[in-house]
Amino acid sequence: MASMRDIKRRKQSVSSTQQITKAMKLVSTVKLQKARSKAEQTTPYFNAMYNTICSMLAKAGAVNNKYLKDNGSEKIGVIVITSNRGLAGGYNSNIVKMITGSDMKPEDVKLYVIGHKGGESLTHKGYEIVKDYSPVMEAPTYADAMEICKDVLGAYASGEIGQIYLVYTHFKNTVSQIPKLMKLLPAEVAEEDVAAAKSSGAEALMNFEPNEEEALDLIVPKYVTSLVYGALVEAVASENGARMQAMDSATNNAEEIISDLSLKYNRARQGSITQELTEIIAGAEALS
Amino acid sequence: MADNTFKVSIITPERTFYEGEATMVEFNTVEGQIGVLPKHIPLTTVIAPGICTIHEAESEKRAAVHAGLAEVLPDKVTILAEIAEWPDEIDLSRARSAEERARERLASKAENIDLLRAEIALKKALIRQDILAK
Numbered sequence: 001m002a003s004m005r006d007i008k009r010r011k012q013s014v015s016s017t018q019q020i021t022k023a024m025k026l027v028s029t030v031k032l033q034k035a036r037s038k039a040e041q042t043t044p045y046f047n048a049m050y051n052t053i054c055s056m057l058a059k060a061g062a063v064n065n066k067y068l069k070d071n072g073s074e075k076i077g078v079i080v081i082t083s084n085r086g087l088a089g090g091y092n093s094n095i096v097k098m099i100t101g102s103d104m105k106p107e108d109v110k111l112y113v114i115g116h117k118g119g120e121s122l123t124h125k126g127y128e129i130v131k132d133y134s135p136v137m138e139a140p141t142y143a144d145a146m147e148i149c150k151d152v153l154g155a156y157a158s159g160e161i162g163q164i165y166l167v168y169t170h171f172k173n174t175v176s177q178i179p180k181l182m183k184l185l186p187a188e189v190a191e192e193d194v195a196a197a198k199s200s201g202a203e204a205l206m207n208f209e210p211n212e213e214e215a216l217d218l219i220v221p222k223y224v225t226s227l228v229y230g231a232l233v234e235a236v237a238s239e240n241g242a243r244m245q246a247m248d249s250a251t252n253n254a255e256e257i258i259s260d261l262s263l264k265y266n267r268a269r270q271g272s273i274t275q276e277l278t279e280i281i282a283g284a285e286a287l288s
Numbered sequence: 289m290a291d292n293t294f295k296v297s298i299i300t301p302e303r304t305f306y307e308g309e310a311t312m313v314e315f316n317t318v319e320g321q322i323g324v325l326p327k328h329i330p331l332t333t334v335i336a337p338g339i340c341t342i343h344e345a346e347s348e349k350r351a352a353v354h355a356g357l358a359e360v361l362p363d364k365v366t367i368l369a370e371i372a373e374w375p376d377e378i379d380l381s382r383a384r385s386a387e388e389r390a391r392e393r394l395a396s397k398a399e400n401i402d403l404l405r406a407e408i409a410l411k412k413a414l415i416r417q418d419i420l421a422k
């Protein structure tokens with residue numbers, strides 16, 4: 001059995017770790033609240049944008065637009081959103097697994113990473129990183145999303161990449177964050193949404209200025225940018241949610257270890273007292 | 289009364305910028321300036337940098353709207369703006385320096401500059417000053 005002093009030292013070290021995890025949990029709770037309200041504010045913009053795209057596609061049909069057709073390039077551009085810091089449970093590794101687990105070959109993939117953690121582990125696995133926007137993660141703005149999209153769409157327009165995917169963590173609620181792989185271009189919207197837009201009569205009368213094709217050229221980049229921005233904001237919320245959970249369970253585990261150690265410490269103390277008493281009694285008996 | 293007003297909402301990615309009833313809305317599109325009255329035919333158009341004027345029943349409001357798209361329906365106008373700001377949110381000195389920078393960049397004619405971007409930056413800076421001057 002470990003000595004009383006060892007147990008005491010261990011207990012102290014665990015409880016100071018617990019203080020740290022507790023503080024981190026509180027910090028991420030506050031950050032989560034902020035990030036969540038920000039994420040909620042972007043939803044109306046995104047929904048309106050999605051509806052517009054659907055009604056445009058319903059009207060325009062399969063037009064010969066560069067954003068809707070395969071441009072023949074084998075390469076795949078992937079925008080990966082992870083966090084800059086660790087200690088967030090499975091948050092980052094889940095994103096990495098989304099990419100390694102997909103059927104994309106490492107040599108075909110060109111990565112646009114946001115967040116150090118994902119970038120590091122994907123480089124180890126042999127993926128090529130074209131550009132790193134990690135500082136964006138601290139406080140994503142719409143201008144940041146525009147910057148990223150300008151690069152990615154430029155590569156798409158020049159034929160360097162033939163498809164664009166987005167990998168991020170969807171913020172479902174505080175306790176559940178789901179990693180998501182999403183195809184951005186060639187643009188795809190759910191068939192039923194297009195059908196719904198078609199059947200609601202008002203859309204059939206919709207006019208476009210300039211005409212559909214030119215308007216699509218202008219609007220699709222805006223649509224992609226709004227998706228990327230939405231993903232960035234949600235990822236920040238998810239990161240803090242994941243960290244909050246991880247730190248919460250770390251605090252609980254520390255609590256458990258401490259109570260276990262307290263028990264051991266008390267037993268050791270009692271043991272040493274009993275031993276001392278036995279020795280004294282034995283000594284007294286030997287004298288008499 | 290309800291006949292000659294319609295709903296206007298301006299939404300940016302960061303917030304719902306404006307929501308209310310108006311009698312007329314004017315804004316800039318890539319095809320030119322338009323003014324929308326109630327019962328306009330359905331129209332989707334792309335916005336060019338410019339001043340958006342919202343005429344309410346008794347007052348009018350102005351805002352700088354820099355990029356985005358607008359969806360016009362007979363009883364509703366939705367403007368999805370990438371950037372929108374009220375006059376009191378604009379920093380005049382910043383707009384001035386942005387104008388200078390953009391002009392310099394356009395004048396330098398170096399090969400590696402993004403002409404289109406500099407032009408847009410110049411336009412934005414000018415609009416910001418315009419709206420404050422009025």
